Amino acid sequence: MTPLPPDLFDELCPSSLLPFRFGDKWAALVLRCLEDGPRRYSELRVPLRRVTPKVLTQSLRGLERDGFVARTVRPGPPRSVEYALTPLGRSLLGPLYAACAWAAEHWDELLDARDPA
Amino acid sequence: MTPLPPDLFDELCPSSLLPFRFGDKWAALVLRCLEDGPRRYSELRVPLRRVTPKVLTQSLRGLERDGFVARTVRPGPPRSVEYALTPLGRSLLGPLYAACAWAAEHWDELLDARDPA
DNA sequence: CCGTATCCATTGTGATACTG
DNA sequence: CAGTATCACAATGGATACGG
Numbered sequence: 239m240t241p242l243p244p245d246l247f248d249e250l251c252p253s254s255l256l257p258f259r260f261g262d263k264w265a266a267l268v269l270r271c272l273e274d275g276p277r278r279y280s281e282l283r284v285p286l287r288r289v290t291p292k293v294l295t296q297s298l299r300g301l302e303r304d305g306f307v308a309r310t311v312r313p314g315p316p317r318s319v320e321y322a323l324t325p326l327g328r329s330l331l332g333p334l335y336a337a338c339a340w341a342a343e344h345w346d347e348l349l350d351a352r353d354p355a
Numbered sequence: 356m357t358p359l360p361p362d363l364f365d366e367l368c369p370s371s372l373l374p375f376r377f378g379d380k381w382a383a384l385v386l387r388c389l390e391d392g393p394r395r396y397s398e399l400r401v402p403l404r405r406v407t408p409k410v411l412t413q414s415l416r417g418l419e420r421d422g423f424v425a426r427t428v429r430p431g432p433p434r435s436v437e438y439a440l441t442p443l444g445r446s447l448l449g450p451l452y453a454a455c456a457w458a459a460e461h462w463d464e465l466l467d468a469r470d471p472a
Numbered sequence: 473c474c475g476t477a478t479c480c481a482t483t484g485t486g487a488t489a490c491t492g
Numbered sequence: 493c494a495g496t497a498t499c500a501c502a503a504t505g506g507a508t509a510c511g512g
Binding site: 304306330337339344350352 | 420449450456457461464465467468
């Protein structure tokens with residue numbers, strides 16, 4: 239049983255640990271929507287219909303700022319805006335899938351833990 | 356380029372996607388503190404010295420409720436309380452490490468994206 | 473079509489101080 | 493030793509409505 243390092247915080251700040259924790263509830267879902275290629279704003283709203291435009295935009299801006307997603311405006315009219323994964327964003331899909339696989343595998347246990355019905 | 360499913364939300368709700376997103380900033384760090392064996396409350400406060408007792412307790416209660424961590428009181432005096440990973444909690448370490456590895460590998464890109472100095 | 477503006481409820485974070 | 497009590501503050505998350 240190895241002793242804990244004296245200051246794990248300096249070694250691993252919380253934000254460094256979790257790029258998954260974009261501070262954003264929808265970010266991961268948006269990434270998965272983009273995995274097969276670029277999508278337009280309105281295309282994203284369909285599968286994510288529970289999210290309001292404001293919140294979707296918030297998510298997209300965050301992902302753009304962090305370099306996971308690229309935004310391209312194609313002038314119109316009618317104009318369209320495409321969102322696509324950057325290489326960085328695509329590289330995150332691996333760990334993200336690992337997380338999803340884990341969740342799927344342990345879904346029952348998670349439910350039981352929260353609500354031992 | 357496959358079309359998006361009509362309702363990705365029904366298929367993958369946000370909370371299902373991210374067990375990482377405990378809704379808690381310190382949870383992942385706590386799990387890592389426990390990876391080598393049970394720890395007492397005061398032992399956890401050392402490496403995580405930036406977190407106040409209230410917040411650490413909050414984190415631990417959340418992890419306990421979700422079945423990641425088990426709390427054991429050993430009566431005293433002086434009494435001690437040990438926190439340990441459950442099998443479920445331990446199983447989460449795999450994906451968690453994958454995320455950490457990804458973050459380490461792409462750390463420079465992340466910094467550049469946020470602050471293109 | 474692709475968002476923005478407002479407003480509000482809720483939750484997360486934290487400092488500080490105190491207790492069985 | 494292992495927490496709790498209080499208070500305060502910031503940041504989401506979301507509903508609704510409007511704009512270029």
